[in-house]
Amino acid sequence: MSMCKSVKVLNSLKILLLTAVIALSAFPDNAMGKIGLSVEPDRIEITGRTGKASKLIRLTNTGDEVLSVTLTVKEIAQNLNGAFIFSDVRFPRSAAAFIRLNTNVVELWPDQIHEVNIDVDVPGNTPDGGLYAAVLVNYKTISKGEESETVIPVMMVLPGRQIVKGEISEVFLKQSAKGEPIEVTTIFKNSGNVHFAVAGKIRVKDQHEKEIAAVPVESGIILPGYSVQLKAILNPDMFYVGSYTAESVLQSGAFSNSRRKVFQILQPLEMAQPRISLAELRVANVEKFKPITFQFNVVNEGNMGLFAEKGDISITDKATGIVAASTSFKGGAVPVKTSKKYGGSFPGGLPTGEYSIIAKVDCGMGDPAVTETTFKVYEFTPVVKGEITGFSVDIDATGIVPSFESKLTFKNSGNMPIYLEGMIEVKDSTDAVVDKIRIARTEFGAGIAKVLVSKWESNLPRGIYSAGLSVAFDEKNTANANTTIVVNP
Missing domain, CATH: 2.60.40.10 (Immunoglobulins)
Known part of the structure; x- marks a missing residue:
């Protein structure tokens, strides 16, 4: 082979190798290997x-x-x-x-x-x-x-007695928005001693007991002791305004179980969704055998007006689990997207200890609303009190980025330990927030004063800023302070 031909062959090999390298590098690593x-x-x-x-x-x-x-x-x-x-x-x-x-x-x-x-x-x-x-x-x-x-x-x-048994614990309906499908969920629990599957239908009837739909549902295998949810979809187009029932009927062999749920169509394509919640249940810590006062808000989160038919309040001793006091009250109307405040007291008080208080309100439709909080009863009258005795912000502009240091002096002037946390908001001359600094949660013993120092860096333009401090303690009390920051690099 001549030298000329050898060079041509060598160049051809180089081109082929280069082409192969380019072809390989054109694919990402994960495209090279399939995992299965x-x-x-x-x-x-x-x-x-x-x-x-x-x-x-x-x-x-x-x-x-x-x-x-x-x-x-x-x-x-x-x-x-x-x-x-x-x-x-x-x-x-x-x-x-x-x-x-x-x-x-x-x-x-x-x-x-x-x-x-x-x-x-x-x-x-x-x-x-x-x-x-x-x-x-x-x-x-x-x-x-x-x-x-x-x-x-x-x-x-195993050989021996095999129990196929269960119950529908709940049927509920939900519609995410007007015109959207209505979802029917059935919660079924296997209370037997072997696994099995269930199948059945959601039978929908109008107020005259006429069946207008039957939607099939089925589960996979359900282990003993476990609950699963079965879902069915209803088209809102099939309903006129009025009351209906959705009955979930499930079977497995000779075993069967059913449960009904009443629902309403408020207007075409929209199902009534009564829903209430309880918010801001508050009970103050008190001295033993002094009146215990409570208050909370009933919030209507549904799409229809509700009437809080009945409310129950119970207080349980956390050490023994025994109900120490209870009371009931009658409620009133709660219009759509509004709230109503309720309050009351237990005049006789309770012995010293830690207690939980549970409020429960039933509006007669949907699920009752429940909320809970805790409080303590002391030998003495608890006083939760505190004040900001000093607040300042210093600036060091000698570095590339100005650094700031705040000093918050706070005194717990009550007779109970408290936890304090808060926020500093820095605002410019237009009252726009340009920085936020969090005050970490800190414990203050009774009668104790502390200086809390926070440091941060911020490249603020030249100008005059306001620093607003807001702190909260014992979850119900607040204190505020303000100072001025002058940035003049």
Whole structure:
């Protein structure tokens, strides 16, 4: 071969290599490798036996990255959506202690298949019903450490009495906005001793008991002791103004259960959604056997006027769990998007201790509203009092960025320990906020005064600024102060 031809061949090879490098670099790293793991079966079921049994878990690397796979036996749990999840809390009907894997770690090359033996040994004196656990399969790439996982439920039904039983604990309807679909949610709890699935219908009837819709619903497997939610969608176009019932009817074999919910259509395409809440329940700490006063707001958050038919107030001793005092009252009308304040007292007071007070209000539609707070009863009259005795802000403009230092002097002039926190707002000449500095939560003992120092940097333009301080203590008391900052670099 001549020198000329050799040079041409060499140049051609260089061009090919350069083209290959360009082609490779045109793809991002994650496009080079597909990650996938097939796990079979998706659940393991063993029925009608105690003693020893064996099953296989088949793992297949369906990607083109080398995988490290770890298998761990876990306690099983189930969320409201019916998904199986693993837990560190022991399930009352746990099978985890009876399960062994012949290996816990497997390395799989692309397209490689590996089978893991799962051996189960259940003692003969185990109670009737089902036993449950989960095998957590965690896999990650050797090269990059990218990680994922899946859960294989293990379900065992032992010989003996199998109880298929449950109840619908709640049916509620929700519409996100006028004209949007109406969502019907059924909460069903498996109160038996084995797993099963339920199926049924949401039957909708008008005020004359005429059925106008029947929407099918079904669940996946429900573990004993767990609740799941089943959802159905109703088209608001089917309703006229008036009252209706939505009845959830569920079955599993010979077992059936039903529950009804009354709802109203306020106007075309809009369902009535009565909803109240309680806010700002306040009770002051008091001296023993002195009157205990309380107040709270009833807030109508729904889309229709409500009447707070009845309210209940109860006080519980936190040390004993015993109800120490209670009272009831009649409410009144609460128009849409408004609130109404209620208050009262327990004139006889209570002995010393820590108590919780619960307020509950029922408007006759929707769920009752409940709120709770705590208070203390002392041997003496508690006095919560404090004042700002000094507030200043100094500036050091010698650095590249000016630094600021605030000093807040606060005195707890009461006889109770308090916690103080607050905020400094810096405003310019137009009253616009240009900086905010948080005062961290700090404890002040009774009669104690402290100086709280805060430091920060801010590149404020030349000018005169106001610094407004606002502090809160004991959750109900506030104090304020102001000073001036002159920035003149």
